[in-house]
Amino acid sequence: MDLEDTLLMMPGPVPVAPRVLRAMSKPMINHRSPEFAAIYDDCREVLADVFQTKNDICIISGSGTAGMEAAIGSVVESEDRVVSIENGKFGERFKDLAGLYGQVDPLEIEWGKPVDLEMLEEKLEAGAKAVTLVHNETSTGILNPAPEIGKLAKKYGALFIMDGVTSLGGDEVKVDEWGVDLAVVGSQKCIAAPPGLAMVSVSEKALEAMEAVKKRPYYLDLKAYKKSGDKARTETPYTPAIPLFYGLQEALQLVKEEGMEARIKRHSLLSEAVRAAMAEMNLEMFPKLNEYSSYSNTVSAMKAPKGLDGEEIKKEMKKRGIIIAGGQAHLKGQIFRIGSMGNVSSRDILTTIQTLELILREKGLLENFGAGVEAAAKVIDRL
Template identity: 40%
Template sequence: MRKPKLLMTPGPTPLPPEVIAAMSQQIIHHRTKEFGEIFSRVNENLKKVFQTKNNVLTFAASGTGAMEASAVNFFSEGDTVLVVSVGVFGDRFINICKTFGLNVIEKKYPYGDVANIDEVIEIIESNKDIKGVFITHNETSTGVTNPIEKLARYLKNTDKILIVDAVSSLGAIDLKTDEWGVDVVVTGSQKALMSPPGLAFVSVSEKAWEFYKKSQLRKFYWDFKKYQDNLLKESQDTPFTPAVTLIRAVDVGLKLILDYGLENNFKRHTRLAHLTQLAAEKLNLELLPKKEYSSAVITAIKSPEGVDIEKVRKIMNQKYDIMVTGGQSTLKGKIIRIGHMGYVDEFDLLKTIECFELALLEVGYKNFEVGEATKAVLQEIAKGVNS
């Protein structure tokens, strides 16, 4: 008898029963008081999770849609921007900006490294034409989290804006949008927000709105002012037909996060990352990034010599119904990535580690004591029980 697959991936992530129940309701019309009340509540709760006083715009789109929107709303063709990349999604920002005719200065770091913020600041100071800086907060392709606070605080009092891809981090890793001075933050519904794919969210600072006024890139669906104007009406709605069912789902997901407590949620994700890193250590496996930069929402582990890590992943998926992911781009076949974000707990992780051990054994990797990783994780969980 097969059970539903346990999604230990960088997204989509498992859904709480309350979120699933919300999506099972009969559809309602989006130009009604009933929907307006739901959408207004979502907007207020999004501000809390984004840690901003500014409105958060909602799009029926993937996170990539919000990334594209963040390029076309603030710049004009030929404007110079700096894009800092530490992986696949940083590279995506580069491609988006080039698509719309922006003059892109690229600062790339090897996969597994994080951005050196001092180096980034030096580039900004030596290129006065830079109008905006794009950076990924948490790079799921390599399992690293960029230390963006210093960069945000530096740019806060300059004539440049900071645009951050927080698609996989928002709600799971602390990002103090207003306090740090992040001008534009983009995220998606299907990761730490514990909801299905299909919605994208963008917060916009007052400084960024001044950039919007000067932007000459063409936009229609992605025009931020259309969405902002609709949020300023007494009955909040969207300029185009919204994904009503998904907004209902996010409404419930946000409530669960805020009831649990944002800080508690950060701590929970950090603990799950610690347990996964501990398991890797007991299996004599090496993390791709340095431990101090390893993500709280996904752990990237190098394939040991002589092991077909893609076969390990397939065994976990097809035999044990636990879906983890492999490497992307140049990391394909070189790493395995275990997600631990959103509606995932310690016991989901314990099961994942057990099956990881079994899959490694099946492909012939024997450089560990069977059960040692699982035992170490269980002992760490028991400490929490005892305390």
């Protein structure tokens, strides 16, 4: 397979614009220099708009998981009680991390089902230092009710730690308005930079909590990042992945040029287009919603049709040059997922749907060939 000619339609890593790829080819620089500080500061300026926050934003050389661990490990220790909401793979990861650093009280919900806010409130009433939420659950394609959970966290005095790895940069996230104390995003999702950087916004309340924690991780200590970032000349505590910063800076420049409002609208309509197509193709969406939750605007998860395994769909798509995702853990084979993150275009979406139609027809699982593409195109017309 020619890698240069593959269309990535997974929920990250996403295709990276050629100008972002080219930006990474610049020579190395001293990471303790005004030149590096300027790049870092430039990134933070655009990120403030992505996060809708006045909080400081730290950039860690590591994956989104590194960002999640930094957020938890910097404010939670030994006896601290953490309520962890889990309705998918990444919720589970947050729960595991909370259990590693403190005492976790999980709110476990069947993967793909919505968060029960009443049950959450019961748990918070019992007292908690923090509550963790995966805003957009990449593994199941559900968007969880961050504003409502932020209100509950505030009501009960808990820190609100939010994984916005696949929402920030592609969907509406209002860190300050929602009261998110620590919000985490990965570079390789909606921001459409290469993988390898995690960005975490830190509220005053979170910073105070850090200062009281005796034993924080070392490489992932957000207090160290905060301190280095506050210097007259912005630095990172440890050597940063310089080419990834070049790439992030250029990717954020693209975000700025498009404008966050237009970017969110594009993500939203392209996902709606996927869902419209799936309905015509008799493919059922995987998430179960309630009034507080909705389908993700950056990744769509569908049940595999009877007689065709999700992994088989993935394989057939790959043969045709399109990479989509299957299900994770116990969902493997049962679902398949199409990302509509980052710089994805309407053409990419239509190609993906068309290819899926071809596969389903070949397997004798599609009645109205072309109806999916048509339904998607109709939504895309509103772009």
